Amino acid sequence: MVRSGDFYAGSRLLSPLTEVIGLPIDQVNFVVCQLVALVLAFPFRLVLSPSTTSLTVRHVVQVTVGMALTFFCFGYQIYHLIILSFVCYLLMKYGSRDWMHKAVFVYNMLYLSATHIWRQIYDYGGYTLDITGPLMIMTQKMTSMAFALHDGIYKDNSRLSDDQKSQAIRKMPSFLTFYSYVFYFHGIMCGPLCFFSDFISFMEGRNFSEAKIPFTENGTTNNTLTTNNEDTCKKTTLTTKHYGIEKATLKTLLTAGICGILMIFVAPHLCPPEGLVSPSWYEMNFVQKMGYLLICLMLAKQKYYFAWKLGEAVNNAAGLGFQGFDKDGKPKWDLVNNVDIWGVEFCNSLKLNLDAWNKTTLIWLRRVVYDRVPKFKVYAVFACSATWHGFYPGYYLTFATGMLLTFAARLIRRKIRPLFQVTASLAYFYDCITFTFVRLANPWMCAPFLMLELMPAIQLYNSLYWYLHIMAMVALVVLPFYHPPKPKTEEKKTQ
Incomplete structure (x- = not known):
């Protein structure tokens, strides 16, 4: 395994707690900041509620507390968030309608990539918390906001999907509103991602006030x-x-x-x-x-x-x-539910397994990549996701393996599953097989992500004979030539 670095730019005030708790200072600061945010979240909701407090005050509190927690946990590295977001604000406010959203996306991915590379230089293989975590969330915020703003201001509403209409931003937000979204204190540490329109609905209280509960006539x-x-x-x-x-x-x-x-x-x-x-x-x-x-x-x-x-x-x-x-x-x-633990650990479909993991990131990838590129959508999503995570070779081996297994699983479902849908017993047997496959495929895909380096991951796969890779490739080569028989009901219709 690679060595762990000891770089950390955050506060050392709580260093005495590291010996008591048994966690390094970066993790202690993270947990403490989250607990402080948790404690402050209740009075923010109850005392500074939208019904009793002006929106300006709520935004000011978000920015002030969020920046304070960020500085305590990540120190001087907070300037990355400020620079990244400020340039994005200028691009969104003054950029051309033809390239504004694309420029924000490229700028964010380049900036994030540079920090990932720099992180690998000074803390290769380490898991010490630094600003790259919040920067990954910030990249999601800025890119999704830029596309939603472009949809809302420059695109014909009839050309938008229902999802794009719901997320569209109809006017450029104020500087205070923008930085409230950038630094809101209950999501700045590690998210999960909340899209701008949902955040504004929450800040204005519309997420509650506009909610309707189904009732019967009585x-x-x-x-x-x-x-x-x-x-x-x-x-x-x-x-x-x-x-x-x-x-x-x-x-x-x-x-x-x-x-x-x-x-x-x-x-x-x-x-x-x-x-x-x-x-x-x-x-x-x-x-x-x-x-x-x-x-x-x-x-x-x-x-x-x-x-x-x-x-x-x-x-x-x-x-x-x-x-x-x-x-x-x-x-x-x-x-803002980012993971369905039960779905990850107990589902019987590889697609459902992937959908249950890092859910808000999947939505982000769909909204800014899958729904935007004209072709090679799946490849574009995997490439963007891998780059967003960083540049350790293990990441790319994980995503390549995931793509291979996903294509194979789709083909098997389309070609083989119909054969087991004849009786309830056969359908249950098929579900048991796919449940077992997902349990094996999940750690198989994710092991290189955990190991980071290429050669240890290759050695791991060598020791296991690359069996899932081989099975997936055989399925992709053989199954296109197999055509399952039509169900009897369909045969009768065609006669």
């Missing part, structure tokens, strides 16, 4: 509605109980706490990543290696689960995350 919650329109929704005086703020925040905090315990007390001792390249690895048989790899990657994901769920909880406490009610009248708190 005034009780409708548990059978399948639509959510003006005829089936009635305005009522909604309380925090209806919104479920406390429940959503507590549930997410509890999930983050469990993931944090696994991250600190279990992951370093049970199947650590270092074991993937240790001499003992080569003494294991194939089944033992796959078991070790499965447990190792499952535990390695806990740090992402912890950070994302803690960030989601902080946002929920401030009131950001609510986006209406479902057809049963239950509040939906999934606006």
Whole structure:
């Protein structure tokens, strides 16, 4: 494995806590800043609510607290966020309608790439927290905002999709509003990403005030509605109980706490990543290696689960995350939900597995890449995602492997799945097979991402005979020539 660097630009004020907690100073500062943001989120929502406080005051609080937390956690590196966002503001405000959005995208990706490369120079292989994390979120914010602004100001509304219409920004925001979005304190540390139109709806209180809960004619919650329109929704005086703020925040905090315990007390001792390249690895048989790899990657994901769920909880406490009610009248708190842990760990489809991981980033990639490029959409998404993450060879091996397995899984579903849909037993058997495949494919794809370097990842795949790569390539070569028989119902129609 590569060595870890010790570079850190943030405050050292809490250094005495490192010996007590057992975490390095960068992680201590991160957790403390998130806890401070969590504590401040409640009075921001309750005392400085949109119904009692002017929008200007709420924006000023967001900028002030957000910049203070950022400076405490990342020190002088905060200037990266200021420079990046300021240039983007100028491009969006004064740039040409023909290239403004494209210039913002290119500028952000180049700036982020430069910081990734510089990070690899001064802290090669290290996991010390630095400004590249917030810069990755900032890149998502600025690029999505630029495209939404271009859609709202320069494009004909009839040419926009429904999603683009909902996200379109109809006028250039003020400098204060812009920097409130850049530095809002409950999302500056690690997100998850919130798009500008959703953020403004939250700041103005429209995410709550415009929410409608489905009711029946007698005034009780409708548990059978399948639509959510003006005829089936009635305005009522909604309380925090209806919104479920406390429940959503507590549930997410509890999930983050469990993931944090696994991250600190279990992951370093049970199947650590270092074991993937240790001499003992080569003494294991194939089944033992796959078991070790499965447990190792499952535990390695806990740090992402912890950070994302803690960030989601902080946002929920401030009131950001609510986006209406479902057809049963239950509040939906999934606006800034960045990971569906159950979906990642227990789904039976590779597509569902990928969709459940880093969800807001997938939405960003769809809105700024997939929906914008004329062709080679999937390749463009994978290329952008890999560049956005950085330049360790392991990242690119992970995304290349993911693309290969995704194409193979699509082909298998189209060609093989119909054969198992004849009876319920066969369909269940097919689901069991795909469930097992996803459990094997997930750590197989993600191992190079964890190892960072190319040769250790190659050695890992060598020790496992590249079996999933080979199976995927065989499927891609052979299955195009196989045509499954038509169902009997279709045969009768054609006769």
